[in-house]
Amino acid sequence: MNIQEQFIDKYYGQSSCLPEELKKMLGSKRIELYGMADLNENFEFANTWVVLAEDTLTAFSDQNGKLVKLCEFEISKISSIKEKNSQSATIYEILTADDMPPLLTLVFSGRQKIIMGHLKYLVELKMEGIEHNKPEEWNPDEEYQRAILKPLLDAQNGLTDKKATTLIRLLSYLLPYKKQLIVGALGAVAATTVALIPAYLSGYLIDHVVKPFQKGGLDQDRAMMMAWILIGGLFATYVSREFFVWVRLSKMSILGEYVALDLRKQLYTHLQSLGLDFYSRKQTGSIISRVSSDTDRIWDFVAFGVVEVGIALVTIIGLSSVLISLDWRLGLIMAVPVPLFLLAIYLHGEKMQKLFIKAWRKWSNLTAVLADTVPGIQVVKAFNQEKKEIKRFNKRNEVVTVEFNNIHRAWTRFWPLLMLGIQLVLLSVWTMAIPRLISDESEVGHLTAGTFVSFLLYMTMFSQPIEVIGQMARMLNRALSSAYRIFEILDTKPSITKGDRVLSDDELKGEVEFKDVTFSYDGVRSILKGVNFKVKPGEMIGLVGSSGGGKSTITKLIARFYDVTSGSVKIDGHDLRELQAGAFRKKVGMVLQEPYLFHGTIFENICYGLPKADMKKVIEAAKIANAHDFITRLPQGYETVVGERGHTLSGGERQRVSIARAILHDPKILILDEATSAVDTETERKIQDALDKLIEGRTVFAVAHRLSTLRKADRIFVIDKGQIAEEGTHAELLSKEDGKYATLHKMQQEMSESFVL
Amino acid sequence: MSDVKIYYKQNRQLYLLKGEDEYEIQVKKCFPWTHPLEYLSLRDVEDSEVYLVENLTQLDAESRKNLASYLDKSDYIHEIVKVVDVIEDVELRNYKIATKGGERSIQTRLDDWPSLQDDGGVIIQDLNGDLFRIPTPETLDENSRELLSTYIS
Numbered sequence: 001m002n003i004q005e006q007f008i009d010k011y012y013g014q015s016s017c018l019p020e021e022l023k024k025m026l027g028s029k030r031i032e033l034y035g036m037a038d039l040n041e042n043f044e045f046a047n048t049w050v051v052l053a054e055d056t057l058t059a060f061s062d063q064n065g066k067l068v069k070l071c072e073f074e075i076s077k078i079s080s081i082k083e084k085n086s087q088s089a090t091i092y093e094i095l096t097a098d099d100m101p102p103l104l105t106l107v108f109s110g111r112q113k114i115i116m117g118h119l120k121y122l123v124e125l126k127m128e129g130i131e132h133n134k135p136e137e138w139n140p141d142e143e144y145q146r147a148i149l150k151p152l153l154d155a156q157n158g159l160t161d162k163k164a165t166t167l168i169r170l171l172s173y174l175l176p177y178k179k180q181l182i183v184g185a186l187g188a189v190a191a192t193t194v195a196l197i198p199a200y201l202s203g204y205l206i207d208h209v210v211k212p213f214q215k216g217g218l219d220q221d222r223a224m225m226m227a228w229i230l231i232g233g234l235f236a237t238y239v240s241r242e243f244f245v246w247v248r249l250s251k252m253s254i255l256g257e258y259v260a261l262d263l264r265k266q267l268y269t270h271l272q273s274l275g276l277d278f279y280s281r282k283q284t285g286s287i288i289s290r291v292s293s294d295t296d297r298i299w300d301f302v303a304f305g306v307v308e309v310g311i312a313l314v315t316i317i318g319l320s321s322v323l324i325s326l327d328w329r330l331g332l333i334m335a336v337p338v339p340l341f342l343l344a345i346y347l348h349g350e351k352m353q354k355l356f357i358k359a360w361r362k363w364s365n366l367t368a369v370l371a372d373t374v375p376g377i378q379v380v381k382a383f384n385q386e387k388k389e390i391k392r393f394n395k396r397n398e399v400v401t402v403e404f405n406n407i408h409r410a411w412t413r414f415w416p417l418l419m420l421g422i423q424l425v426l427l428s429v430w431t432m433a434i435p436r437l438i439s440d441e442s443e444v445g446h447l448t449a450g451t452f453v454s455f456l457l458y459m460t461m462f463s464q465p466i467e468v469i470g471q472m473a474r475m476l477n478r479a480l481s482s483a484y485r486i487f488e489i490l491d492t493k494p495s496i497t498k499g500d501r502v503l504s505d506d507e508l509k510g511e512v513e514f515k516d517v518t519f520s521y522d523g524v525r526s527i528l529k530g531v532n533f534k535v536k537p538g539e540m541i542g543l544v545g546s547s548g549g550g551k552s553t554i555t556k557l558i559a560r561f562y563d564v565t566s567g568s569v570k571i572d573g574h575d576l577r578e579l580q581a582g583a584f585r586k587k588v589g590m591v592l593q594e595p596y597l598f599h600g601t602i603f604e605n606i607c608y609g610l611p612k613a614d615m616k617k618v619i620e621a622a623k624i625a626n627a628h629d630f631i632t633r634l635p636q637g638y639e640t641v642v643g644e645r646g647h648t649l650s651g652g653e654r655q656r657v658s659i660a661r662a663i664l665h666d667p668k669i670l671i672l673d674e675a676t677s678a679v680d681t682e683t684e685r686k687i688q689d690a691l692d693k694l695i696e697g698r699t700v701f702a703v704a705h706r707l708s709t710l711r712k713a714d715r716i717f718v719i720d721k722g723q724i725a726e727e728g729t730h731a732e733l734l735s736k737e738d739g740k741y742a743t744l745h746k747m748q749q750e751m752s753e754s755f756v757l
Numbered sequence: 758m759s760d761v762k763i764y765y766k767q768n769r770q771l772y773l774l775k776g777e778d779e780y781e782i783q784v785k786k787c788f789p790w791t792h793p794l795e796y797l798s799l800r801d802v803e804d805s806e807v808y809l810v811e812n813l814t815q816l817d818a819e820s821r822k823n824l825a826s827y828l829d830k831s832d833y834i835h836e837i838v839k840v841v842d843v844i845e846d847v848e849l850r851n852y853k854i855a856t857k858g859g860e861r862s863i864q865t866r867l868d869d870w871p872s873l874q875d876d877g878g879v880i881i882q883d884l885n886g887d888l889f890r891i892p893t894p895e896t897l898d899e900n901s902r903e904l905l906s907t908y909i910s
Binding site: 011012013039042043044045082084085086087088089091093095097098099100101102105109110111113151152154155354357358360361364477480481484 | 766767768769770783789830831832833834835847848849851856857858859860861862864866868870883884885886887888889907908910
């Protein structure tokens with residue numbers, strides 16, 4: 001059973017793939033994809049497998065534990081698939097004609113929705129006679145498992161390791177620091193062992209010095225000398241214990257920092273190697289928290305958790321052994337209740353966790369008010385809703401306080417009770433010890449005062465390790481949860497295949513060719529479907545068409561943010577997959593709709609990626625980009641620091657800085673993605689003027705909604721539903737009266753005229 | 758009384774006849790929780806509204822019956838009759854439940870709490886977006902209520 005199958009079994013309790021008997025029933029037909037309708041028409045949970053095999057669709061249902069063929073029909077018989085959604089289910093009705101009942105009705109929960117959506121998509125492609133280009137590694141079982149597990153794995157951050165594996169992997173980060181670890185661990189063991197000595201010495205002092213002196217068995221000088229030696233021993237013990245504690249703390253805390261440092265380094269380096277597909281799946285906040293707070297939690301666990309738990313275990317075992325060896329009867333009284341105390345702490349921890357969950361829930365209600373009103377304060381004030389918002393906040397604030405008070409009530413009751421329990425054990429020790437203490441020395445079972453004092457001192461050391469062990473489970477879970485989140489990123493493989501060919505400046509002319517390019521973000525739905533074109537070096541191509549048609553996807557493939565699903569993208573005759581992505585991207589310039597400026601000076605932003613660029617070249621680039629004038633008007637000129645996203649500059653100014661950056665990089669291939677759409681007309685003119693200078697001598701792909709911005713394009717591609725619907729010059733496309741481009745142009749003209757009127 | 762007709766065809770799809778125009782329709786509720794039988798948006802296959810039913814009483818009896826039959830299905834929410842267990846795992850909470858339609862394990866994120874409805878009902882939305890409803894916690898047995906208490910009280 002692979003890990004996906006284990007997850008399906010653990011969480012869903014259903015079959016992880018099409019049963020073998022059904023595969024046999026389909027005979028030699030090649031199964032392309034299958035799904036499961038896990039509800040019946042009365043919305044009861046059921047198992048109906050639907051299999052697309054070549055040109056037929058077959059459904060099998062579970063009837064009293066036996067799988068029987070429900071129906072089988074050819075795809076050509078389907079006229080349409082109707083989808084209806086309810087709050088807890090989706091219904092597909094597969095129709096053959098309006099005046100006929102459905103061929104098949106499939107009802108399924110959200111768990112099956114992704115795979116059933118894929119299945120519907122493939123069936124609809126077949127209905128249109130289009131063959132689906134599947135990747136070589138296509139496997140229907142894996143597709144099924146991946147689709148139904150996706151929401152779960154997304155929630156669990158792709159966790160596919162067992163807890164023990166993750167713990168071992170986490171601890172393996174300690175290996176490079178074996179020396180520090182051994183020294184730190186020895187320090188911990190030594191500190192714990194040494195801590196056991198004072199109690200023994202105290203007992204010895206009473207039994208072998210004080211008592212013999214009082215009975216006259218020892219003269220005063222000798223007694224004093226022995227006492228001083230023992231006190232000296234106590235002093236040396238305390239000093240050495242603190243020394244060992246220092247060794248342990250200093251080594252382990254620094255070691256923890258190094259482990260966190262390694263994790264952060266590895267994480268950040270790996271993040272830079274991941275493709276855009278990863279970043280589109282993950283939220284920015286989630287990625288940042290893995291690099292910051294999760295590595296911090298790991299530091300805490302490595303620096304203190306690992307050793308604390310180890311020390312606590314050693315202490316408990318050591319103390320129990322010492323106490324039993326000192327006096328087995330009293331020792332057993334102390335040691336036997338320990339598991340009960342541990343259990344009580346564990347149960348208290350469980351209870352506290354529930355209370356914390358409640359409080360956390362109420363707390364998130366409270367912070368939701370803040371998240372609503374702080375960013376929307378202008379609206380709150382404009383509608384005079386301050387009082388209502390204060391009331392809403394106060395109400396939730398009070399509820400939170402009640403929950404936190406419940407938490408305080410719980411722990412303030414528990415710990416005195418636990419301490420009382422420990423003291424009752426102590427009292428039991430006293431009760432058992434007193435008759436033996438005041439018995440005659442010659443009597444069997446007599447207990448010396450010194451042994452008892454040692455006992456009392458050892459007993460005071462019991463509570464702290466008990467508490468640590470009681471909290472161990474939660475500490476471990478927190479650290480493992482962070483480790484899962486970190487390892488998920490480290491285990492994500494870059495989606496871009498590695499090429500090693502680097503084209504020299506002479507070799508790279510800027511010719512771009514798409515050959516039968518198909519591309520899909522999710523592996524099933526094609527965004528580009530067999531796109532073919534060849535662009536000569538220095539040519540400017542306009543990409544127009546409706547949103548979602550595939551224009552930006554074409555530019556992302558050229559910049560090699562993704563690899564094609566099938567077909568190839570060639571640059572000057574070389575398959576892009578053979579080229580080293582980083583070296584190639586240096587020759588591709590991008591000017592995007594929302595330019596991103598890093599925190600730093602304008603100068604640093606212009607020469608980002610070219611740290612050796614000199615001032616003269618930066619100024620020249622800024623001049624060409626129509627940015628020099630506004631930069632020099634700023635009090636600190638090129639050394640003006642722009643905010644995290646360049647907030648101190650207007651949209652048009654930021655755009656011109658990004659154009660200057662592109663000019664300085666001197667790219668062979670330039671991508672302009674709606675570069676002028678977010679600015680006013682005057683600024684647009686300035687940017688357009690800058691772009692006109694930038695595009696000279698380069699191969700340009702310009703995505704634009706406003707057709708007027710493509711007046712200089714040599715050719716225009718109209719992209720529709722993943723294909724090039726029309727291609728030609730502006731004039732050629734306009735001459736096709738019913739063409740998409742001509743229609744679009746007419747609409748934009750009408751809008752422009754109505755605006756003038 | 759409205760001049761529209763709502764009816765089913767043989768293919769089990771719902772249709773609207775408005776004047777002389779016939780539309781295959783789906784129905785979306787404007788207020789699914791508070792006014793489920795008012796302001797029903799009838800939408801064509803392109804998902805554009807073709808008619809807004811403000812109140813069922815404006816329809817003739819046959820249309821009302823057909824629309825009600827459609828809503829029976831589109832309204833369906835699993836009803837929880839018992840909570841067998843609630844286990845917290847890495848980043849998610851796993852509820853083992855029994856519904857009127859059978860037993861099921863559903864998962865939510867740790868910070869996705871059951872939501873309390875104005876009528877005292879409780880809604881749990883799982884990771885896949887499916888809704889599971891408890892009419893009121895009092896309808897559950899004591900053990901179920903105890904298991905849920907952390908998340909709903």
